[in-house]
Amino acid sequence: xxxxxxxxxxxxxxxxxxxxxxxxxxxxxxxxxxxxxxxxxxxxxxxxxxxxxxxxxxxxxxxxxxxxxxxxxxxxxxxxxxxxxxxxxxxxxxxxxxxxxxxxxxxxxxxxxxxxxxxxxxxxxxxxxxxxxxxxxxxxxxxxxxxxxx
Amino acid sequence: xxxxxxxxxxxxxxxxxxxxxxxxxxxxxxxxxxxxxxxxxxxxxxxxxxxxxxxxxxxxxxxxxxxxxxxxxxxxxxxxxxxxxxxxxxxxxxxxxxxxxxxxxxxxxxxxxxxxxxxxxxxxxxxxxxxxxxxxxxxxxxxxxxxxxxxxxxxxxxxxxxxxxxxxxxxxxxxxxxxxxxxxxxxxxxxxxxxxxxxxxxxxxxxxxxxxxxxxxxxxxxxxxxxxxxxxxxxxxxxxxxxxxxxxxxxxxxxxxxxxxxxxxxxxxxxxxxxxxxxxxxxxxxxxxxxxxxxxxxxxxxxxxxxxxxxxxxxxxxxxxxxxxxxxxxxxxxxxxxxxxxxxxxxxxxxxxxxxxxxxxxxxxxxxxxxxxxxxxxxxxxxxxxxxxxxxxxxxxxxxxxxxxxxxxxxxxxxxxxxxxxxxxxxxxxxxxxxxxxxxxxxxxxxxxxxxxxxxxxxxxxxxxxxxxxxxxxxxxxxxxxxxxxxxxxxxxxxxxxxxxxxxxx
Numbered sequence: 001x002x003x004x005x006x007x008x009x010x011x012x013x014x015x016x017x018x019x020x021x022x023x024x025x026x027x028x029x030x031x032x033x034x035x036x037x038x039x040x041x042x043x044x045x046x047x048x049x050x051x052x053x054x055x056x057x058x059x060x061x062x063x064x065x066x067x068x069x070x071x072x073x074x075x076x077x078x079x080x081x082x083x084x085x086x087x088x089x090x091x092x093x094x095x096x097x098x099x100x101x102x103x104x105x106x107x108x109x110x111x112x113x114x115x116x117x118x119x120x121x122x123x124x125x126x127x128x129x130x131x132x133x134x135x136x137x138x139x140x141x142x143x144x145x146x147x148x149x150x
Numbered sequence: 151x152x153x154x155x156x157x158x159x160x161x162x163x164x165x166x167x168x169x170x171x172x173x174x175x176x177x178x179x180x181x182x183x184x185x186x187x188x189x190x191x192x193x194x195x196x197x198x199x200x201x202x203x204x205x206x207x208x209x210x211x212x213x214x215x216x217x218x219x220x221x222x223x224x225x226x227x228x229x230x231x232x233x234x235x236x237x238x239x240x241x242x243x244x245x246x247x248x249x250x251x252x253x254x255x256x257x258x259x260x261x262x263x264x265x266x267x268x269x270x271x272x273x274x275x276x277x278x279x280x281x282x283x284x285x286x287x288x289x290x291x292x293x294x295x296x297x298x299x300x301x302x303x304x305x306x307x308x309x310x311x312x313x314x315x316x317x318x319x320x321x322x323x324x325x326x327x328x329x330x331x332x333x334x335x336x337x338x339x340x341x342x343x344x345x346x347x348x349x350x351x352x353x354x355x356x357x358x359x360x361x362x363x364x365x366x367x368x369x370x371x372x373x374x375x376x377x378x379x380x381x382x383x384x385x386x387x388x389x390x391x392x393x394x395x396x397x398x399x400x401x402x403x404x405x406x407x408x409x410x411x412x413x414x415x416x417x418x419x420x421x422x423x424x425x426x427x428x429x430x431x432x433x434x435x436x437x438x439x440x441x442x443x444x445x446x447x448x449x450x451x452x453x454x455x456x457x458x459x460x461x462x463x464x465x466x467x468x469x470x471x472x473x474x475x476x477x478x479x480x481x482x483x484x485x486x487x488x489x490x491x492x493x494x495x496x497x498x499x500x501x502x503x504x505x506x507x508x509x510x511x512x513x514x515x516x517x518x519x520x521x522x523x524x525x526x527x528x529x530x531x532x533x534x535x536x537x538x539x540x541x542x543x544x545x546x547x548x549x550x551x552x553x554x555x556x557x558x559x560x561x562x563x564x565x566x567x568x569x570x571x572x573x574x575x576x577x578x579x580x581x582x583x584x585x586x587x588x589x590x591x592x593x594x595x596x597x598x599x600x601x602x603x604x605x606x607x608x609x610x611x612x613x614x615x616x617x618x619x620x621x622x623x624x625x626x627x628x629x630x631x632x633x634x635x636x637x638x639x640x641x642x643x644x645x646x647x648x649x650x651x652x653x654x655x656x
Contacts, residue, residue, distance in 0.1 A: 013583045021323070028330075028345065036342055042613035046337035046344055049601045053333065057326045063639070064319055077582050080376035084578070087375050087550075091571055094554065099564050107554070111547055118375065118543035129544070133551060145206040147559045 010077055014068035022061035029054045086117055103149045104134050162510035165210065166518050174211050175218045175519055179526045182222020183229070187534035188545065189236040190370065190377075193223035193425075194481035194588075198367040199549060201359060201485060202556035209493035210508055214515045216486050217465070221519045224425060224462050225269040225527055229534045232261045232454070241425030241461030244433040248446060248453030255449050263395050264451045265458045266527040268407045272459030273520035275411035276418065276466025280473075281513035284502075287474035291499030296610065297618050299476075299498075300603035301627035303596050306477040307589065308631040310422035311638070314586035318638030324580070325589035331356050332597020339605060351565030358488050358594055360557040360570035365587045366481065368553040368574030373581060374546035399451060406436040406452040410459030417460070418467020421479030422588075425461040432460035466516055473497050473512065476599060481588045484595055491595070498599075 028050065035047035090113055098106045111130040120126055141147045165171060178200075185196035196219055204212035227239030232249035245265060252261035294302065307329075311321035334345040335355030346352040395403070410432035417428035436456035437446045446453045469486070471477045476498030478484040490497055495505055502509045557570035577587050611617035618624045 010583065017583060017585075021327070025330075031345070035344060036340065039340060040609070043339060043605060043609055046340045046342045049604065050330070050333040050344060053326055053329045057323070057330060060319065060323050060326060064323065067319070067642070079582060083376040084372055087372060088575065091550070091554075091574075095564070095567055095571060098558075098567070103558060107551060110554075111551055114547040114550065115543065118547065120543065129547075133548070137555060141202070141555070141559060145203070147202075147206050148562055149555075149559065 011068055011071045013077060014064055014071070018061040018065035018068060022058055022065065025054045025057045025061065029058070087114070090114060090117070104138070107137075108134055158506050158510040159514070161507060162514040165507075165511050166214070166514045171211055171214055171515070172518075172522075174207075174215045175515070175522050176526060178215045178218025179222040179519060179522050180530060182219035182224075183226035183523075183527060183530045184222075184534055184537055185219075186223030186226025187229040187238045187537060188540075189230055189238050189538075190374065191223075192227070192239045193220050194485065195366045195370050195549075196220075196223045197482055197485040198363045198556070199552050201363060201489070202552070202559045204489050205492075205559055209490065209495055210511045210515075212489050212493065213486065213508070213512055214519075216489055217469075217512070217516055218519045218522070220465050220482050220486070221273055221462065221516075221523055222526070224465060225266065225458070225523060226530075226534060227461070228265040228269070228454075228458055229262065229531060230538060232258055232265065233535055234538065239425065239461070241429045241457070241464065243426050244429040244457035245454055245461075247433065248448070248450045251447070251449035252451075252454070257449070260395065260399070260451065261449075261454050262531055264399070264403060264454045266524065267395060267400070268403065268410065268455035268459040269462040269527070270520050270524045271407045272411040272414055272461070272463035273465060273523065274517060275408070275459075276415040276463040277513070277517040277520060278466075279415050280466040280469055280516055284470050284474045284509075284513075287470060288499050288502050291475045292503075294499065294623070295621075296603040296606035297621050297624045298627070300600055300607055301618060301624040301631070302475060303477060303600045303603070305627040305631045305634075306421045306471070306479070307593050307596060307600075308634040309420070310479070310592055311586075311589040312634045312641075313422040313424075314589050315584060317584055317642055319642045320583075320585045321589050322635060322638060324585050324587060325593045328590035328593025329597045329600070331361070331590070332594050333601070338598065338602060349565070351563070351569070355598075356569060356594070357560065357566055358591070359492060359560050360566040361573045361594060362481075362485060362488060362591055363553050363556045364570040364573030364575075365577035365580075365591055367549055367556070368570060369577030369581060369587070371546045371549040371553065372574065372578040374542045374549070377542060395451075403451060403455040406432075406440070406456040407459045409435055409439065410456035411463045414460030414463025415467040418464035418479070419470050421471060421477055424480055425464045428460040428464050429457035432456040462520070469512070469516070473501055473509070475499065476501075476596075478592055478595060481591060484588075484592050487595055 032047035032050050035045055038045040090110065094106055094110045108130045111133055112126050115126050115129065142149055181200060182196055185191045185199065186193060197216055200215065200219055204215060207215065223239060224241055227237050227242030228245045228249065229238065231237040231242040231246035232253055235246055235250040237243045237246055249261045249265065252258060307325050311325040312318040314321040334352055336343045336353055343353055413432045413435060414428045417423045417431065433453060433456055436452050437443050440446065440452050442450065468479045468483045471479055472483045472487055476496065478487045487497055495508065553570060553574065554567055557567040560566050580587050607617050608615065618628055
């Protein structure tokens with residue numbers, strides 16, 4: 001199956017995901033043995049239930065991993081990272097700056113940046129939508145519902 | 151002093167018809183119809199978007215708002231299905247089979263009229279069943295001990311995981327990840343903080359509400375950003391309005407609407423099956439029992455009414471196991487359950503004993519939601535058709551903004567936004583890899599209850615780990631859970647073989 005740039009396969013994704021979750025589960029399983037024992041007679045400690053879940057998870061990952069390796073047919077995944085990655089970066093930048101500059105200031109920038117990135121060039125519309133959002137949120141959440149957003 | 155049922159019912163009617171609650175219902179129905187009509191949004195995303203509005207509302211008003219959004223969204227999906235052949239919700243997929251041909255024949259109003267009438271009847275039917283059957287089921291649940299509740303929750307999650315996608319193994323993977331996420335935070339028996347990595351934000355566990363907003367709403371915004379599909383319309387907006395049915399048409403739809411209501415209610419009670427299956431069952435049933443089966447697929451009003459009755463009946467049906475046993479059967483009901491838990495109200499067998507007023511408020515509110523749907527639905531069609539013109543880019547931007555707002559307003563907490571964002575990326579990636587998110591979120595909600603009942607069972611049996619196999623109900627439920635898993639493995643393998651065969655044939 002030929003892949004263009006940005007494309008991948010479900011088979012590969014299954015194998016990688018199963019392996020990644022298995023390794024994470026193994027690490028957490030080992031970590032769970034550092035939890036203290038139970039304080040009550042008959043009761044297992046706080047690590048018991050997570051270990052049950054992690055063993056089931058690792059078992060599932062093994063099945064999925066083997067199923068992935070044996071899989072002959074495949075389906076393409078188009079990750080579209082070129083479209084989505086900038087949005088992830090915008091989101092991360094938003095999270096990094098919101099505590100410094102406050103919700104309202106940074107959200108105006110987020111909305112404007114998103115609309116610009118997605119192809120809008122109508123500045124009046126961008127301004128109207130950004131300002132409209134901030135005013136609506138302020139009136140509904142801060143004034144009407146009394147939820148602080150600073 | 152205990153209130154009598156008639157007092158509780160009367161108080162609930164008075165409470166529902168308070169101005170603020172009626173306005174909440176009208177707003178919820180309107181918003182639900184609008185968002186449900188937009189292809190790709192769906193009831194669960196609509197609920198995730200409006201979840202932030204419930205943070206400072208009393209629990210009763212919050213539940214009324216979310217129930218009305220859920221009800222509205224299930225009807226709203228039929229508007230785009232009939233008008234532009236793009237179902238707004240999964241439950242409307244069967245509606246378009248006959249709904250769109252009616253539009254092509256110049257009768258979109260009739261189709262929309264049949265859809266509204268059937269949705270209201272389906273919703274009212276399941277609201278009555280909800281009120282009648284939930285208390286006895288909860289009473290049955292009271293006789294369940296910790297082993298039975300543990301086994302029931304495990305079975306519920308197993309069914310949901312196996313039905314959530316075409317690859318059931320991935321459903322189980324999603325469910326166990328949800329259980330794993332639920333273990334983070336301070337353990338309830340010893341008070342030790344597990345998997346928090348010294349992050350104070352995780353001491354209380356991974357908060358379910360921001361996780362749900364991320365998995366449903368933000369992930370959908372990411373998908374919209376990359377999607378270039380624009381829905382097509384092939385008629386003028388100003389020519390579409392709802393048309394009244396004639397008396398003959400109305401009578402002709404009674405049977406398929408009633409049968410669809412019954413099917414939808416039953417399907418709604420069973421966790422994991424969902425509205426799309428209910429609507430197709432109802433469609434198929436209507437076709438087989440119709441006096442004019444040859445009209446199906448070419449514009450039969452019965453083919454519109456039956457699935458629409460079913461998908462709205464699912465709403466009331468799905469509330470039954472959630473309220474009576476604490477088992478949410480779908481993502482939408484999981485949101486409702488999350489809201490209750492956020493307000494320190496725990497659904498389950500003790501819900502009615504501890505919260506009689508709230509129980510009756512939900513019953514009455516669900517009934518009134520469907521009456522309001524009849525009024526609001528009539529006027530909402532043109533608005534919804536216009537809303538389909540909103541570019542996906544604008545929609546994606548505002549869904550993203552709402553998601554961040556929802557997470558931030560939840561606890562005025564930056565870490566909730568980070569968690570929501572991470573779950574948004576996870577939800578988007580899961581969608582790419584065909585891993586369903588519904589089992590994950592339901593397992594996250596049930597995880598603490600499952601662990602607590604498991605450990606309580608061990609404690610009351612003095613350390614006997616075989617206690618689960620010494621009680622008949624527990625044994626049956628756990629064996630059914632294992633059977634569901636084995637069936638999923640086999641089905642997964644059969645699917646892989648079928649795909650391989652198709653490739654060879656091609």
